[in-house]
Amino acid sequence: MANKTLGLDARLYDYLLGLGLREPPVLARLREATEREEMAVMRSAPEQGQFMAMLLKLMHAARVLEIGTYTGYATLWMALALPDDGEVHSCDISERWTFVARRFWEEAGVGDRVHLHLRPALDTLRMLHADGAAESFDFAFIDADKIHYRDYFEGVLGLIRPGGLIAIDNTLWGGAVADPDRQDADTRAIRAFNDALHRDSRVEMVMLPVADGLSLARKLPSPNPLP
Secondary structure (H helix, E strand, O other), rough: OOOOOHHHOOOOOHHHHHHHHOOOOOHHHHHHHOOOOOHHOOOHHHHHHHHHHHHHHHHHHOEEEEEEOOOHHHHHHHHOOOOOOOOOEEEEHHHHHHHHHHHHHHHHHHHHHOOOEOOOOOHHHHHHHHHOOOOOEEEEEEHHHHHHHHHHHHHHHHHEEEEEEEEEEEOHHHHHHOOOOOOOOOHHHHHHHHHHHHHHOOOEEEEEEEOOOOEEEEOOOOOOOOO
């Protein structure tokens, strides 16, 4: 028995994947294809993708916003969890990696659910705000360059409905966030984001030791204006 989160050695992690994961074959093929890419470390963990898919189903989510597509592995987990009329708006700047993503989205039969925005994500967030999409998304997933995490969060928060959920990846950053000797720009940015989220009264939050750290922020209703 343990009253704190277990550390996962290779044997226990294999057990978790063997009995805790139900990965559709198309997702397994995309994961294997991503392993051949030079930046394969950026792929979401399968158990994290499955966890987010379950959250979407529990929320009856229909509209998802994703910051950072890469090869579309997490995107596909989420798209498969949505109803037929659901949609994922996914933001990236790479034609090469999202080419891989599009192929597997089509193979899975959800290509029409995914709207890919190939431009800087902050530009897409501003465009969505300008197009009247404020508070129209149920769920968002942020997994892109760490320097802009706080900017992405601010842009996304206005697009999420009250009661909606934002998931932020890599918030434990391989343990570097707790190592005072790690002072590179990405680590400092994640530390600053984690601190800001912890103090943010606009959301309820939890930090989970899933994969490389997954923080969840539930948007609270805005206070009623004074009469």
